[in-house]
Amino acid sequence: MKTAHFIKQVFTVAVGFFVSLLFLLLITIWGVSQLASNDSSKHEVRVNSILQLNMQGRAVELVHESLLGSNKGIIDLNLIKKAIHKAKDDSRIKAIYLELSYFDAGWAALEEIREALLSFKKQGKTIVAYGDSYSQKSYYLASVADEIVLNPSGLLEFQGLSVTIDFYTKLFENICIKPIIFRIGAYKSAIEPLCLNKMSEESRKQTGDYLSLLHEHFLKNIGLERNIKVSKLKEFAHNLSVVLPTDALYNKMITKIAYEEESKKSLVQQFNESDATVNKYFVSYKHYTHLNQQPDVANNIAVVVAEGQIINGVSSAGYVGASDFVRTIERVKKDPDIKAVVLRIDSPGGSVLASDIMCQAIEELKEVKPVVASMSNVVASGGYYIAAPCHYIVAQPTTITGSIGIFGILFDTTKLMQKIGIECDVVKTSPSADFLNPRTTCSQEESKFFYKILQSHYETFLQKVSKGRGLSMNKVKSLASGKVYAGTVAKQNGLVDELGGMEKAIEKAASLANLTGTYRIGCFPYPKTKLEQLLEYTSSNIKMELLSSLAEEHQILNHLQAIRKRQGWQAILPYTIDIK
The missing domain is CATH 3.90.226.10 (2-enoyl-CoA Hydratase; Chain A, domain 1)
Incomplete structure (x- = not known):
């Protein structure tokens, strides 16, 4: 019994030691990160600064901290909008640099970011967009820019909108599982992927209806900013005639074919001709939004x-x-x-x-x-x-x-x-x-x-x-x-x-x-x-x-x-x- 008690005490002390060590490690990491983030010179907003929106990832409304990893690839939608609105009235910020190579978001979220960018632009400020390639979603944002730069080896994926649905009926048949489905409403087609092999006519109709509305809205707004007729944009999509950089430039969908460093240097020199240093003028939106937080008020x-x-x-x-x-x-x-x-x-x-x-x-x-x-x-x-x-x-x-x-x-x-x-x-006491x-x-x-x-x-x-x-x-x-x-x-x-x-x-x-x-x-x-x-x-x-x-x-x-x-x-x- 004494031996068991001794072992139990040793185990308890060992566990306590390792838990304490883990907490000390976490506190140390947090302290170092805080010191790094508080390096004011690194995030200084200078005169003629450029707000850099690195939009590589997926935009979400609420960022959930991940214990097992970082939130790399996750973009805080509200932080993006907050940075743009703040920069609009900041005389030190002369331009926005949009990095849109691998950006994804829902269409309503895109609309809100786009509206914020247009508001920034109305103040007489400059927007430059760069993409290794542009998806249709990222191009929708880029279309508001004064200059749209595409990598020489990149593509402009401008081919019309689509909705693809996966159907699992055959899968369930193959594994001998039978879905028993109950629904109300002919258009309530949530269960269709489990019992059909293609869309019902009702589902296809309503999908086509809202897809057409979204497409017209998409083309109209791009046409307004790029001064291209909607009919011409439809022709581009139908014929895949602006996918290659040279074709996109010829048809005025982009304004320049260049690499990222060249596009950054060119933008900095617009406002700082005598200074060849590029990076010191770029301000990350994440750090910019945390400067001068909102004052405490009663309402x-x-x-x-x-x-x-x-x-x-x-x-x-x-x-x-x-x-x-x-x-x-x-x-x-x-x-x-x-x-x-x-x-x-x-x-x-x-x-x-x-x-x-x-x-x-x-x-x-x-x-x-x-x-x-x-x-x-x-x-x-x-x-x-x-x-x-x-x-x-x-x-x-x-x-x-x-x-x-x-x-x-x-x-x-x-x-x-x-x-x-x-x-x-x-064995049952009642039928059901x-x-x-x-x-x-x-x-x-x-x-x-x-x-x-x-x-x-x-x-x-x-x-x-x-x-x-x-x-x-x-x-x-x-x-x-x-x-x-x-x-x-x-x-x-x-x-x-x-x-x-x-x-x-x-x-x-x-x-x-x-x-x-x-x-x-x-x-x-x-x-x-x-x-x-x-x-x-x-x-x-x-x-x-x-x-x-x-x-x-x-x-x-x-x-x-x-x-x-x-x-x-x-x-x-x-x-x-x-x-x-």
């Missing part, structure tokens, strides 16, 4: 971000957890300094139960403070569910919204179990005691009961929209059935109040709260620090983060991960929309 507007699929429980990268969301709303509601709230949504929807819980929290919040919804790239189904109760809704013309509908899926794995040698037997057992199919009575539940949730969804938007039930029903709309159409049919971005939503929130003086904008929820993540980390968290990293690289894993997280009835967009 604040909270921007609450809901980004990703809606699920029960806690939030993580790509998912909005209802319990975390409700805690954030409660915090905002109780803060006396917060006078109004902007709900920033970028979500295709998800769990009906989680959406309803979040909707209820918003309804309670709006009783005490003005709430304005700001729609980003996709605000559909469950995403629209939580937007509906807000006092006012603002969306971009390119926002994808609507999809008011609901579905449920069960997976019958009976044949798979039999094929691999697993048999199942059951094993109703939700995934290894069994549904009886006719059970299917009817499923649809009864589904209809009940759908009616609740319609009522929430009717009440929140002040529309009759008949009007809501005509807009529902899973139909998807671009922001411009949603404005026409009453699902949206005004077209615009986050700034317009903030202005409206301030107006509703009667804020006439200076007010501060705070973003919620606060991202967890690496130390906070370390304290609550478990092996399951590590496995999920590794799976998320893999899912980002492989689309099929992303779909399977999303299916795994879906519990109960779903109010979610038909499929993952990635317009390229």
